[in-house]
Amino acid sequence: QSALTQPRSVSGSLGQSVTISCTGTSSDVGGYNCVSWYQQHPGTAPKLVIYDVSERPSGVPDRFSGSKSGNTASLLISGLQAEDESDYYCCSYAGSYTFPSVFGTGTSVTVL
Amino acid sequence: QMQLVQSGAEVKKPGASVKVSCKASGYPFTGHYIHWVRQAPGQGLEWMGWINSNSGDTKYAKMFQDRVTMTRDTSISTAYMELTRLTSEDTAVYYCARAVATGVGISFRLRRFDPWGQGALVIVSS
Numbered sequence: 464q465s466a467l468t469q470p471r472s473v474s475g476s477l478g479q480s481v482t483i484s485c486t487g488t489s490s491d492v493g494g495y496n497c498v499s500w501y502q503q504h505p506g507t508a509p510k511l512v513i514y515d516v517s518e519r520p521s522g523v524p525d526r527f528s529g530s531k532s533g534n535t536a537s538l539l540i541s542g543l544q545a546e547d548e549s550d551y552y553c554c555s556y557a558g559s560y561t562f563p564s565v566f567g568t569g570t571s572v573t574v575l
Numbered sequence: 576q577m578q579l580v581q582s583g584a585e586v587k588k589p590g591a592s593v594k595v596s597c598k599a600s601g602y603p604f605t606g607h608y609i610h611w612v613r614q615a616p617g618q619g620l621e622w623m624g625w626i627n628s629n630s631g632d633t634k635y636a637k638m639f640q641d642r643v644t645m646t647r648d649t650s651i652s653t654a655y656m657e658l659t660r661l662t663s664e665d666t667a668v669y670y671c672a673r674a675v676a677t678g679v680g681i682s683f684r685l686r687r688f689d690p691w692g693q694g695a696l697v698i699v700s701s
């Protein structure tokens with residue numbers, strides 16, 4: 464399995480929107496609605512912000528939303544806040560019970 | 576609330592082994608697999624493998640297959656990851672994460688990792 468491809472970095476001003484892409488193949492992202500997104504602030508553990516492509520766990524602000532088209536999933540952060548400055552990783556089910564998951568390469572979001 | 580609490584930071588010499596623990600609370604421990612993921616300094620997330628918390632069955636990523644052992648103790652809701660023959664390239668933060676999956680066989684789907692442990696820093700240095 465190869466890592467899912469994410470842009471190395473994206474940036475946006477306070478209040479604006481940014482979109483992070485996550486490109487895989489028909490064997491992972493494109494084949495299943497099992498894409499999740501994790502936010503990771505420096506020195507802390509990843510935290511789930513989106514699962515099943517577009518579901519938001521309780522407690523996650525509704526400015527976070529997810530979608531998918533073909534082999535590419537996307538995380539949209541609307542109304543950027545200072546606390547959204549973080550690294551973000553996507554993850555997809557990869558079709559195998561034994562080797563079930565593949566992570567993205569990670570994207571650093573900067574709030575200008 | 577659901578929580579995974581890991582053991583503390585370790586400093587090891589090359590060639591040594593390290594064993595990291597991951598204690599679960601707030602959910603039935605044997606109802607979910609535990610996965611281990613590591614993150615080298617400044618790098619992304621690297622999946623290492625999983626353990627079935629109920630049966631103890633394991634599966635490891637190929638690059639760790641001959642050096643890693645994952646175990647669990649259901650009496651204390653704790654999973655363990657031991658990595659042997661450490662080198663400087665094993666310097667990383669090691670995370671455990673609860674897997675949320677549905678279905679069996681062809682309908683199996685791993686949907687998300689939630690929660691994650693706080694991470695255990697392992698430094699390998701002479």
